[in-house]
Amino acid sequence: MKPHLRRPHDLGGLDDGPIDRNEHLHEPWEKQVDAILRLLNDKTRNILSIDELRRGIEELGPGIYEKLSYYERWIASITNLLIEKNILEIDEIGRKMAEIERRWNEDRYPPKES
Amino acid sequence: MVKKEPLHPHQRDLEDTPFTHYQIMTTAITELLFQKNIFSPDDLRAQLEAIDRKGPADGARLIARAWVDPDFKERMKTSVNSAATELGLDPGNIPILAVENTPELHNVIVCTLCSCYPRMLIGLPPDWYKSRSYRARVVREPRTVLKEFGTEISDKVEIRVHDSTADLRYMVIPMKPDCTESMDESALAKLVTRDTMIGVTLAKVPD
Structure with a gap:
């Protein structure tokens, strides 16, 4: 009998x-991901369960799962679940990410005065 | 097998580091959730402070009480969550089961599928707990893995590995070291480390 095929999280x-x-030491953004999850999972909001977070991580699939760091997997899963639950839309996330990247780059490399 | 990259880079000087896609995503999700009033900046700050306050000292207090009070230990073995509440600690809403070491049995915990861990009583899990190597190997060769942590368990002692889930977590009650009869609870708690409650080390022996 052939061994069953394992998914990448099944170690x-x-x-x-x-x-x-x-x-x-945890970087600030990593703690922030942890805090986002705890807020979405708390009794009053009850938006995401820990099972759902894990399912979202498992669905990242081979290749991506191994490539991402621990909290990268978490934020990827949280983002996909928020889209799935119609709390956020994929387009608005894309626009917001572009805006933040622009903002941060301007902070670091202010446009030169001509 | 493909050689994996380390899961966590060591902390860098953020000023010199380009922003990563996932750092940008984290900020974007945070700002959108603020805008939609899912939570506020104050909620986020309070949660970040709560994460910073959690550490192994809470779990160590529970263990020290269990060592000096057998009735408490029995209650803790029935429900860690209600025993923690007795001491004024917040164990969270996921059940935690205490597994007790004895001269015949040594316990160790893992989460092979992810990283479930009694974080409300011990703090955030260490990198190695979440690593591929620990998750893969500790269920198959626990004695060898424990040796890597400097812990030699006699062949006469059974080792039991507990695989945590999203709905049930574990913590280890280590054996109380010898020559600790005169020590009070707060001194005893100092012998209990995070790794002791994971089961990869034994309680410290007093100086």
Whole structure:
């Protein structure tokens, strides 16, 4: 019998190398992702469940799952779930991201006065 | 097997780092959720402060109380959440099960599918807990993995690995070290580390 095909998150029992015990301090944006999830998951809002977050991460698919860091997977899953639940629209997210990138770049590289 | 990149880069000087797609996404989602009144900037700040306040000291307080009060330990083994509430701690709304180490049994926790962890009592999980290597290997060769943490468990002791889920989390009640009879609860709590409550190390031996 052939072994079943594993999805990329299903790691239990596989071989791997030694554990890297280095620990990094969380960057501010990573804590912010954690805080967004907790707010959307809390009893009053009850917009996202932890199961749904995990399902969203699992649906990122092979290739993407391995490539993204931990909190990158979280924000990707949260974003997809907010679109799925009709809380945000994909177009408005795209527009907002373009606006933020423009804003940040202008802060870092102010237009030269002519 | 393809060699993976580290899941977390070490912290960089943000001034020198180009913004990543996902950092931009995080800010965009935050601003849109503010605009739609899903939560406010004050809600976000309060939540960030709550994350910073959570750490292993809360879990260690529970363990120290369990060591000195057998009735409390029994209540904790029935429900960590209600035992934590007794001490004025907020364990969150996901059930946590305490698994107790004995001379015959050593417990260790993992989340093979993701990163479920008793974060309301111990704080955010360390990078290695979320790593591919720990999640893959600890269920198959726990004794070897524990050795990497400097923890030697006798072959006579059974090792039980508990795989956490979104709906049930675990924390380990370590064995109380010898020669601690005269120590009070707050001194005992200092012998309990995050890694002890994950089960990859034993409680510290007093100096």
